Amino acid sequence: MTDLLSPLSRLLESHQGAEVVLALSGGLDSRLLLHVLARYRELHPATSVKAVHIHHGLSENADEWAQLCGKWCREYQISFCVEYARLELSSKQSLEAQAREARYSLLQEYLGEGDILLTAQHGDDQLETLLLALKRGSGPAGLAAMGEISSFAGGFLVRPLLGFTRAELEAEAQRCQLEWVEDESNQNTDFDRNFLRHEVIPKLSQRWPHIQASATRSAALCYEQEQLLQSLIKEKYQGLVGDDLGLECEALLSCEPALQNQLLRMWIKEQGLNMPSQNQLRMIVDEVVNARPDANPKLAMKGFSVHRFQGQLYIAPVRNLKPSWSQALVVGQEIDLPENLGSVGLYQDSEVGLKLRAPLAQEKVSIAFAPVGEGLVLHPEGRSGSRKLKKLFQEYQIPPWKRSLTPILMYNQEVVAVGDLFVCKAFSGQDCSFYWKQ
Template identity: 50%
Template sequence: MLYANLEANLATLTTPSARFVLALSGGMDSRVLLHLMGRYLERYPEASCKAVHVHHGLSANADDWAALCARWAAEAGVDFVLEKVTLALGKRTSVEQQARDARYTALRAHIQLGDVLLTAQHADDQLETVLLALKRGSGPAGLSAMPQCTAFATGWHVRPLLDQPRTAIEQYASEHRLDWVEDESNSDERYDRNFLRHQVTPLLNTRWPGIRKAVTRSAALCAEQEALLQELLAEQLGQAMSADQSLDIACLHPEKPGSERRGKALLRHWLAAVGVKMPSQAQLEQVWHSVVLAQPDANPKVGWGEVEVRRFRQCLHVIQPYEDISDAVVALQLNQACRLPAAIGSLSLSESGAGQLRLPRADEPVTVRFEPAGLEVQPVGRVGKRKLKKLFQEYGVPSWLRRRTPLLFYGEQLVAVAGLFVVEAFAGKECELTWHYEQE
């Protein structure tokens, strides 16, 4: 029964000659899926499959689990790959989330164009996912839970067991006398999903045996609603997004009464389009009121996770917080490129008859700095001095990049701002300043 269901699902979602990548944790669910795929390959020899086991190093038994997975894959006639990952424990992100992110990053590396990633989530997992989404206060996107098939890397992610209850998987494992690994963390009810699995969903399934199917229908309806909303907003989002993935605030129409609901929906779809982890409802409210509705000359920002939403010239930008290099001082030798800190490229001052700068004197050591505060200069062709902060505004440099823009000094005098201008008092034709920039 379970194999017939898997074969039917794969026939609908893939082709008999597909290349499969199976995520093999070694737990009962993925162990059963591996056994099923062994049978599938016997039936469809034109298909191929490799099992990838991600070794997180979180358990003392991790090496033993990897060895067992390798053995089981060989028994099933499936190629085996071991991927070891390291988690940055101690950060604010949960261990569960870090492990999941690392796992999918490792799996993504094995997906070639058109390949199919197989994972073993089932109907009880879907129920838990919806309950967790409800606990977080998620909207239709979160309540859509896990789709049976979705795009992944350059291929697809298919969950062929998603319509089957855990009991069907347990029965199959028993009938075929399969063994599997038991991750000791699965019994730790400090983790929300484990608490639901051991304390909540058994009660729900006992009281309402059809709840798995009902929740699956609700998730599918939410997914349909979310897909429809994306279609309705797709044209508007296309008009509002620039080539640099910034979002034109005017397209949100914040000045119009009743625009907030549509504007926030467009914000969510913009964040999804640029690949950002979705903010909470409270954080989205903060983006709307503190950034979208800020005064045009304000410099607001709202951050969550490892990203920030900031505003510049009536556009919203998603950026990652940068390393502070404002105190850095880098020596620069004439005719020699130097590497700049924080991976922002290299800078060179070269002798050239078509340059914009005069040569530095022997008593003028050349350095590169990044702190613009308090500096006041006169660019070539301008009348009078202006504060560098004002000049950055005029030249269209966003506030978050101003301390990442190289400032060239002769001695203690600012002579040029890379990529923008040369200071009038140091203009000449002997030297050319070149910045090879490597980031946004």
């Protein structure tokens, strides 16, 4: 009999009061973990437990798997939810990577602050992860593979089965007379993990029977070294990064290249973005940090771009904002802006925002983004003359990449106010307030 309850109890004991969310695919590993979690809940009845199944829609059996997962959860009296992933079959990204990203994106929606996501990866999965990291040329962070517990979406990702082989788990599932689903795609060796699982690892295990345990130990040592490294550079990092997440270029250049790379990795990771390659890190230094003083450098990367502004490095997420976007606005109404740019409202008797006159009956109120470009000439209230919008943005120290994302209040075709910066002189007044909540 394999004791699976002890590692689960050990990992959860310091998180009393947290909701536990199990990622339940229905395969052997998560099916067995559901069984163990039900036993844990019997011993700790106050623990809130939920299982979530991600329906990828890639198999003709997917509906049946979701139904089976629901059936098992009802037997254990565990709350159960199904989420449907949307995958692009024509995407350049592999189905493996798409499915993983979609899975974790959906699962994180179930986590509150401090909650636990349980996943059922085991020791064989750890060896696969380590080999894939070697294939990619990863450093210590990648070779650390999967930790038993790590931060995730404001809570924690916990993997209680890493200390067990798949063979041990299968024997325990059979002893408990459990049924589980077999995903036919797991036999397709076109997928990297399946190739390792069926073609490579059996030969390695035949030659070196304890390679799985050795790989787990190596990953744990890499994780320990990575944690030590991160703690040592954290203080240096905090001295370089401001409240607006700008990274000081001059201070970065004073560091050795290896430390520069570590600081850039930490900076990007802290903002929840995909980790760039070693070459991309050097491009940030060479093409952005070291660009001419009068340049406006930009380096596009997957999902974001890196900019330099006033001696600081900044990250800007990729936004697909249409220049022609416009939406009507009513006094007393608040509307959400596209691309997570916040919301805006036009209010009477409000203490916040820019003060201006109320629209006349014949004036249509709308919100736009740079409706006629930065060549527009405006006269801000309290200023002696008019200036081009581009010059005004510079005076207000608005970074170039944020200028086209600044909402503009319009009465008919006239610019009334620009973001939270200024009201145009022709619309001075105290009747209303325009407020941009970012």
